[in-house]
Amino acid sequence: MTAGGSGWRMRAACADVDPEVFFPVAESGPVQERQVAEAKVVCAGCPVRSECLAWALVTLPHGVAGGLSAEERRGLGASRPVRVGPPPEATPRERAQAGRAALAAGRAPAVVAAELGVSERTALRWAQQIRTAERGAA
C-alpha cells in the first residue's frame, strides 16, 4: 500500500505486498469483501497502523489503509481528503481532523500529540471536543 519513502513507511507490513491487494477491483459484493478482508489481514499485523491511519484520513480517498476501508475511514470523520502529504505537512485543520480521528480510534492523547507534532494539551482539547460531541449526540 505504501509508495516507498522514509519514516513509518519503511516499517510497513505491506512494503513487499502487491499494492493492488489494497485497492479492490470489485466495488461491492462478496468479491470486494474478500479483497478488503485480505488487505486487512496484512494491516492487522502492521507495526505502523496508527501512523498509516492518520495519514490516510487526510490523504487517501480509496482503498484499504490503516486497517480500514475507505468507507470506514469516512465514518471516522475523513469526509474527503483535503491534501496530499503526510500529517507533518498538513494544515492545522487537517491535523486536527486526523488527531480527532486517531483519538476516536482509541489512541492515547500523548501518542497522538507526538505523531502529529502538536502539544499534548492540544490533543487533550481534541479529546474533550470528541466527548462533548458524543454527549450531544446521546
Ligand code: SF4
Ligand atoms: S496499516 Fe496496512 S496499509 Fe497501512 S502501512 Fe500497515 S499494512 Fe500498509
